[in-house]
Amino acid sequence: MKQYFQLALTALSMIAVILISAALTLRIALHGHELSVPNFSGMTVPEASDAALRSGLDLTIENKFYSTTVPAGRMLSQAPAAGSRVRRGWQVRVTESLGPQQVTIPDVAGEPLRQASMDIRRMSLDLGTMAHIDAPGAPDVVLAQTPPPNAGVDQPRVSLLLSSTANSASSAFVLPSFVGLSYAAANHAAAALGLRVWYIADTPPAAPVTPKPPQAVATGPGGIKLDANGQAIAISATPAAPAAPAAPVGPVTGQKPESGYRVNRGDAVRLIFGHTVSQSTNQAGN
Structure with missing residues (x-):
């Protein structure tokens, strides 16, 4: 009985060794000649063919497509992908680029x-x-x-x-900057662009100075008024002329609309000056 068990155990051991050997042999036969697929993307046809030959793979150009990123004559894609494990002699299918479509x-x-x-x-x-x-x-x-x-x-x-046509052409344009220009220069530039100019002052104008007549201190014969020197005071029969409109002086300090706005010919532009001085004030000062 003991001899029978020894024979059975020996037979099982031999069978196990045979199965393990067969598995190892099969694994070596199947995976012993595997290799990694190189990356053919961007290679020319001769370069890809040489790389496939050195790796023991069979290269086949399967399709050709237009591409805006890959130049003509270079590999656009491949299957199996780069890095895949295949057996020696495996067929690798690639797609060649035709370049951008003309x-x-x-x-x-x-x-x-x-x-x-x-x-x-x-x-x-x-x-x-x-x-x-x-x-x-x-x-x-x-x-x-x-x-x-x-x-x-x-x-x-x-x-x-x-x-x-001239009629269909748009009259709109971008408003330039008038800041820093004098009134004459800003008015001339605006007129050349077909704009109307309004001006204001950011400080109130000086009050006009009106010459006062000499004060009478005595009355002569016939009711004639006399000054301190005894001279007759002349009284004009015509009313005093109104003060001349204020003329802006100094550079432009601001404008509305500001530069960069889109305007059309005939629009009004408000120019802001530092101050205005009336002509009558200048005459009085002189």
Whole structure:
């Protein structure tokens, strides 16, 4: 009985050794020749072929696609991915880039804007910047285009130069700064831009000085008033002339609207000066 158990145990041990050996042999057979797939992205076709040959892999170009980021003739993608473990001789499928897609620009010169826009979008292009310039004839007609007709481009965007009549041209412009200019210079600059000028002072004007007649101290014959020297005081029959309007002096210290605002011809601009002095004051001071 004891001998029977020894034979059975020996048989089981041998079977276990055989199974373990078979498993090891199978693992070595399956994974002993595995290797890591290199990264073919960005390589040219010859470079990718040499790398695959050195690694013992079979390289196959499966597809070709347009790409705006990968130059033409270089690898765009691959399967299996880089770093994957495969057996020697495994087939690696790659996609070659054809580069950016070249688009032919249509000729839209002389067409109205609506028709030109339809022709551009019909070619799967985008309408870019549109500028206007005064030109005889109907408005919104294409005078020039960028890129030129029949040019091959990578970025499908077409900019147009359109005609514009004098009546349709906008009179709006950006208001410049008048700060620091004198009244004459600011008024001349505003008139050149077609603006009306109003001016105010940020300090009150000096009060006009009116010469006072000499005070009578005595009365002569016939009721004539005499001054301290005994001379007759002349009384004018005409009323005193009104004071001349105040003339601004000094540089412009502010303006409304401020510079940078969008205005049109004929708008009013308020200029603020440091102070104003009346002409009558100057005459009185002299």
